[in-house]
Amino acid sequence: MYQVNFLPWRQQRITRNKRRCFALFILQSCLVAIVVIYNSSQQQFEQTQWQITKMQLEQHVAQKQQQIKVINEKQAKLAEWQTHRQHLNRQAQSNRTRLNLLYKLPELTPQKSWLAKVSLTGNNLEIAAVSYDFHDISQLITRLESNPLLHQVQLIKMGKTRQVNYLHVSAHYQEETNE
Structure with a gap:
């Protein structure tokens, strides 16, 4: 093979x-x-x-x-x-x-009166007024008390010197709020 x-x-x-x-x-x-x-x-x-x-x-x-x-x-x-x-x-x-x-x-202010001093500091208003007539000067306090912007109106001093009546008033001033 x-x-x-x-x-x-x-x-x-x-x-x-x-x-x-x-x-x-x-x-x-x-x-x-x-x-x-x-x-x-x-x-x-x-x-x-x-x-x-x-x-x-x-x-x-x-x-x-x-x-x-x-x-x-x-x-x-x-x-x-x-x-x-x-x-x-x-x-x-x-x-x-x-x-x-x-x-x-x-x-x-009454007609025959005049303001001698006005002081508005903060919320305190002080007014000194003078008049020859006692009735006119006393009306000022009433008118101030009727004002809606003023409250606690207080008489500080009132008197008469040489036929002139004087008045010293203090009041708290309240501002109007428009709310």
């Missing part, structure tokens, strides 16, 4: 298969490496985009916080100015009311 040696072909075939498998393995490894590198670069790109977005949002938040701070400061300043304006309005109203009271004093 004749024997044929198939071993070299088998060896060559096995070597060829090994080379193909090795080439396929290298190709697969390269593809896996490319996919890994691509995914890594994609993740890095996305991370960079997220960081940029985060920085932009942080800047936006910082701007908004600054705007809120400025608005709050302006609101506080506005409230302060409004309070100041209300105070000035109350003071102006008080001054108008006091001026009105001072304008009414000639009407309250």
